[in-house]
Amino acid sequence: MGRTLTFNIFRYNPSDPASAPHMDKFTLDETERMTLFIALNRIREELDPTLMFDFCCRAGICGACAMVINGRPGLACHTKTKEMPDEITLMPLPVFKLVGDLSVDTGVWFRTMYQKIESWVHTDKKFDPTAQEERMDNGLAEQIYELDRCIECGCCVGACGTALMREDFLGAVALNRLARFILDPRDQRTEKDYFDVVGTDEGIFGCMGLLACEDVCPKQIPLQEQLGKLRRKMALAAVKNILPKFLKKDF
Amino acid sequence: MSVPTTATHEGLPVGKLSAYLDWAQMLTGAALILFMWSHLILVSSILLGPGVMNGLAWFFEATYMAQVGGPLIFLCFLVHFVLAARKIPFNTAQQRVMLANAKRLRHPDTWLWIVQAVTAMGILIMGAIHLWVVLTNLPITAEKSAARIQTGFWFVFYLFLLPMVELHVGIGFYRILVKWGFVDRPGRWTLKKKENLLTAVFIGIGLLSLLRYYFLPLK
Ligand code: HEM
Ligand code: SF4
Ligand code: SF4
Ligand code: FES
Numbered sequence: 186m187g188r189t190l191t192f193n194i195f196r197y198n199p200s201d202p203a204s205a206p207h208m209d210k211f212t213l214d215e216t217e218r219m220t221l222f223i224a225l226n227r228i229r230e231e232l233d234p235t236l237m238f239d240f241c242c243r244a245g246i247c248g249a250c251a252m253v254i255n256g257r258p259g260l261a262c263h264t265k266t267k268e269m270p271d272e273i274t275l276m277p278l279p280v281f282k283l284v285g286d287l288s289v290d291t292g293v294w295f296r297t298m299y300q301k302i303e304s305w306v307h308t309d310k311k312f313d314p315t316a317q318e319e320r321m322d323n324g325l326a327e328q329i330y331e332l333d334r335c336i337e338c339g340c341c342v343g344a345c346g347t348a349l350m351r352e353d354f355l356g357a358v359a360l361n362r363l364a365r366f367i368l369d370p371r372d373q374r375t376e377k378d379y380f381d382v383v384g385t386d387e388g389i390f391g392c393m394g395l396l397a398c399e400d401v402c403p404k405q406i407p408l409q410e411q412l413g414k415l416r417r418k419m420a421l422a423a424v425k426n427i428l429p430k431f432l433k434k435d436f
Numbered sequence: 437m438s439v440p441t442t443a444t445h446e447g448l449p450v451g452k453l454s455a456y457l458d459w460a461q462m463l464t465g466a467a468l469i470l471f472m473w474s475h476l477i478l479v480s481s482i483l484l485g486p487g488v489m490n491g492l493a494w495f496f497e498a499t500y501m502a503q504v505g506g507p508l509i510f511l512c513f514l515v516h517f518v519l520a521a522r523k524i525p526f527n528t529a530q531q532r533v534m535l536a537n538a539k540r541l542r543h544p545d546t547w548l549w550i551v552q553a554v555t556a557m558g559i560l561i562m563g564a565i566h567l568w569v570v571l572t573n574l575p576i577t578a579e580k581s582a583a584r585i586q587t588g589f590w591f592v593f594y595l596f597l598l599p600m601v602e603l604h605v606g607i608g609f610y611r612i613l614v615k616w617g618f619v620d621r622p623g624r625w626t627l628k629k630k631e632n633l634l635t636a637v638f639i640g641i642g643l644l645s646l647l648r649y650y651f652l653p654l655k
Contacts, residue, residue, distance in 0.1 A: 202592075255472070256539055256540040256541055256542060257540075257542070267573070287520075328646050343535075344541060344543070346533075346534050346537050346538070346546055346549065347642055349533045349534070349537050350530040350533050350534055351530075354576075379454075380452075384452070384454060384455055385454045386454045386522075388454075390454040390455060390457070390458040392612050392615070393545075393549060393611075393615075394545075394549075394611050394615035395545050395546045395622075396535055396545045396614065397543050397545065397546055398530060398540060398541060400545070401541075407621065408615065409620075409621060409624065410617065410620060410621065412615075413444075413614070413615065413617015413618070414614055414617050414619070416458075416615060416616055417616055417617055418618065419455060420455050420616075421457055422455070423452040423455030423456060423459075424456075424459065
């Protein structure tokens with residue numbers, strides 16, 4: 186206890202013509218069980234009421250508080266100051282549109298991405314609100330749930346060198362999202378439909394395997410595994426018609 | 437269906453080309469890895485004596501593996517270069533973004549990629565020179581190789597080329613296994629350790645072989 190923490194925080198308000206990007210320094214005394222969520226709120230209450238940042242659940246569930254913490258994308262509400270050095274640098278997530286200071290708009294990016302990969306169950310079955318829900322094998326439901334745990338924080342996108350260089354790259358979160366529908370038996374899309382969405386250089390074949398996404402994801406979504414599986418599946422789908430039969434049973 | 441983000445007049449056709457090119461990039465990379473491992477056996481056989489190396493070289497010629505394999509490897513080299521170079525950023529803004537990201541993240545695998553991209557450019561130039569010099573002066577013999585290395589210039593040349601190739605091959609091997617999902621989450625860390633060790637051992641053997649050529653008495 187008794188540490189004094191120094192925060193270097195990126196400041197810029199794009200909607201204010203007088204504002205220019207710069208770093209501001211704040212100091213705070215560290216308190217017990219302090220997280221960056223607590224620290225940022227104290228800075229706003231005690232030192233600078235104009236500081237902009239996002240929070241909602243403060244429990245690692247909503248994904249709103251993602252920012253670049255000492256160089257690495259992470260959730261502010263999940264970062265304990267006692268695990269950090271005396272000096273902490275906070276920057277907004279790259280790739281996404283800056284709202285102001287540490288606040289970015291991940292919503293528009295995610296919505297566009299979900300439209301591109303058509304992130305919904307495609308079915309021609311009529312929904313019957315009175316019928317019992319169809320049963321699903323528990324193991325399979327758990328597999329889908331494992332991928333569905335993604336909180337759309339955007340950390341994996343902000344850490345991905347490919348996504349930073351190329352605006353058109355879908356990113357690990359999109360590929361993981363599609364993997365979820367591939368598992369889901371209710372989605373009637375064919376392998377070719379999936380291929381058309383991600384079997385491109387904007388999708389799985391653009392991924393260079395840097396695995397920063399895997400290493401920063403605060404929910405430990407199995408991105409490495411999903412990206413590997415998806416590349417194999419899509420690559421095999423492309424050459425399927427020239428493969429001998431015994432190799433085809435992989436999908 | 438892919439939703440075009442720009443106003444194209446027809447829907448952007450989604451073909452299988454990306455998939456084929458990714459296959460070709462991986463397969464030529466894998467072929468070059470296998471070649472480099474056999475190459476190491478041939479080159480380092482000098483450590484057992486010039487006779488062993490001449491024997492191996494003779495074997496490769498007599499079975500036409502050198503005459504057929506050499507040009508094939510050159511072809512792989514060219515194809516791999518054209519395909520993999522699609523991933524290397526050539527405009528300064530992208531290069532700076534990539535470098536800044538690696539520095540900011542302090543992320544080993546992102547650095548590994550940068551090492552791969554930088555060594556690739558070195559190999560493109562030096563590897564091509566080396567291939568040309570060797571393939572236009574067949575057959576390969578221990579004496580000819582030693583004479584070349586003893587000029588001094590070529591010794592220094594190989595001192596640069598050797599670590600670049602071994603790093604690129606080592607990282608490439610790791611990357612293929614990771615990208616194509618052949619290792620799981622814990623497996624990745626053990627694989628990386630083994631790969632680093634293997635790369636160090638190969639550079640070591642390569643250096644010893646270079647020294648042996650340098651000090652080989654010429655007739
Ligand atoms: C002509 C010069 C070369 C260039 C420009 C080059 C470039 C590259 C680049 C940029 C990558 C990363 C690709 C990616 O992340 O998707 C790569 C991967 C690789 N390179 Fe090279 N390389 C060259 C020569 C070689 C040579 C001579 C070898 C082997 C002896 C080799 C083996 C590999 C392997 C195995 C991979 C991994 C393939 C993959 O990720 O799918 N490269 N190369
Ligand atoms: S995959 Fe992980 S890092 Fe990416 S958006 Fe989802 S929770 Fe965040
Ligand atoms: S593996 Fe690398 S290139 Fe692929 S999505 Fe993850 S960070 Fe991006
Ligand atoms: S505030 Fe919801 S994840 Fe941090």
